[in-house]
Structures are given as C-alpha cells and as structure tokens.
Amino acid sequence: MVKHHIKLALLLLVIAGLFAVTSSVDASTELAAAAPAATQSSMPWWGWPLLLFVVTFVLGILAVLGGVGGGVLFVPIIGGFFPFHIDFVRGAGLLVALAGALAAGPGLLKKGMADLRLAIPVALIASSCAIVGAMIGLALPANVVNIALGGTILGIVAIMLVAKKSEYPEVSQPDNLSTALRISGIYHEPSLGQNVNWQIHRTPQGLALFIIIGVMAGMFGLGAGWANVPVLNLVMGAPLKVSVATSKFLLSITDTSAAWIYVNNGAVLPMMVVPSIIGIMLGSVVGVRILAKTKPASIRYMVIGLLLFAGLRALLKGLGIWN
Secondary structure (H helix, E strand, O other), X not given: OHHHHHHHHHHHHHHHHHHHHHOHHHHHHHHHHHHHHHHOOOOOXXXXXXXXXXXXXXXXXXXXXXXXXXHHHHHHHHHHHOOOOHHHHHHHHHHXXXXXXXXHHHHHHHOOOXXXXXXXXXXXXXXXXXXXXXXHHHHXXXXXXXXXXXXXXXXXXXXXXXXXXXXXXXXXXXXXXXXXOOOEEXXXXXXXXXXXXXXXXXXXXXXXXXXXXXXHHHHHOOOOHHHHHHHHHHHOOOOHHHHHHHHHHHHHHHHHHHHHXXXXXXXOOHHHHXXXXXXXXXXXXXXXXXXXXXXXXXXXXXXXXXXXXXXXXXXXXXXXXXX
C-alpha cells in the first residue's frame, strides 16, 4: 500500500512539473510579486522545499487524524508562515487536495461508496463555479485574499465545532429533482451486516449551496471536503459514508477545474508542489496507521486550534496588523 501511494505521488509530481514548466513563460509577473518576500530570507534555496516537506508531512498526519482534507490545513499555514506569494500557495493547495482525491477516488468508486449519480450534477456545478472562483482569486489583491481567507478559515472552525453528523439521515420522501435524476443507491454496511438503501431530498437547495462551495474552493485553493460533507449529509440527506466518499471523488473534478486556471496563469511552482505533495501523501499513510492507536476526538480539537490560529494569522496579515 505504501509503495502504491509513493508511485502515485511520483506520477502526480511529474505531471505537475510538466504543467509548471509549460506555464513558466507566463509566470514572470507572479515571480516578481514573490521575489521581495524571498529576498528577505537568508535560507538557501533548497531549505524551503525541505522545510515544506517536513511541515506538510506533519499536516498529512494531522489531516487524517482530524478528519479534514490536507488542502484546508495547507493554504492558511503555508500562506501565513512561509515567504511565498498567496497565489502560489493557493495553486499548490489545489494540487495537494487533488493528489489526495486521485489517490482515494478509484477505490471508493470500486467499493460502491462514492455514487456517480449523486456526484455528477454536483460536480458540474461546483467545477464550473471553481473556475470562476479561481479567476476572482487571481484578480484580487493579496491583502483582500488574505482577509477573505482568514474569515473563511474561522468560519470552517465554527462549522467544525457546531456541525453534527448523521450516520443514516431519515429521508421519508425524495424530492422531484432527485427522483428525475434518479439519485439514490444501495451500499453494504459491514458494521450492520446488511445493505443500506438511501435517497436524498432538498436537492435544489443543496445544488445552490455547491455554487458557493465551488467559488470558495477555486478562490482559496482549500479543496472543499469541509463543506461538501455537511451539505451532502445534513442538507441533502445522504448517509455519512456515502457523503464522505462522494466528497472525496468530487474533489478530483472540482480541484482539477480550478487548478488549470492557476497553471495557465503561471501560479504553480514545482519547488512548492513537489515536496508538498510527497509530504502530504506520506504523512497521510502514517496518519492512517496512527489513527488506530489514538483518540480522534483529542486530535480533532488540536486541528481546530491549529486552524483557528492560522485563520487569525491570515486575517491579521491581510489587515496589515501582523506581517
């Protein structure tokens, strides 16, 4: 299993490197914007990739133990404490989230956990809006993006604190739209030893929320697992396991759409993307093994505290209070 993850990581890194090289001619403006921060550091050029690898390795472990996506930790922490322009951080964040989604997506589909009928209409809306969000994010000044990012991260912290999860939501009657799209399914639940039939409701409201989620995913490069799961589970009524699996599959579509905008604008640096993806994926493998021996609840609150600190840092950095 570890060898499989390493091979997949290396493949993704080669693809990311090729994308970055082909877009390097268009990157002069972004590189100029990042240069002032880089010239203030006395660390050698190879020091930052090495430090990125170490930090993202730890983030990969925490992401698994805390039940969050790597992208939602990557962007505020790397953007707040590393001397990289926020555009490069967001571009790398999308590729980090994309790497995890591509690693998990095929297995989830094969097991019948991720549902295509549920994913396709949501992905169509979210991916289209993610493109718009990426364009908006790249057009805004860095301080405005940091303020909005800080506010979003603090909102995610609030959602994580108050949102409850429902293993098997009660949906007595599917709505007309979900019936017309035939969004329903069945999967085997080992803990119950039986098959679980499910259907959804409030489909128009859920799809409308994914417009906002898509824009935010593209604008901030966070991925969107933190928002996908509550909407699919609590609003639309999909079982928790189906919501988590379908959300992971959705990231491979939504993040790909937004990532192309960053690649096309030269906002993807191999020096950031390569060590970050390797660190996150190897950390995730270690995190899965540690998960069986630790209490997820305590780790979850540690992740919430980390996000709270990173969100405040981004907000204060955008306001010019903490540079």
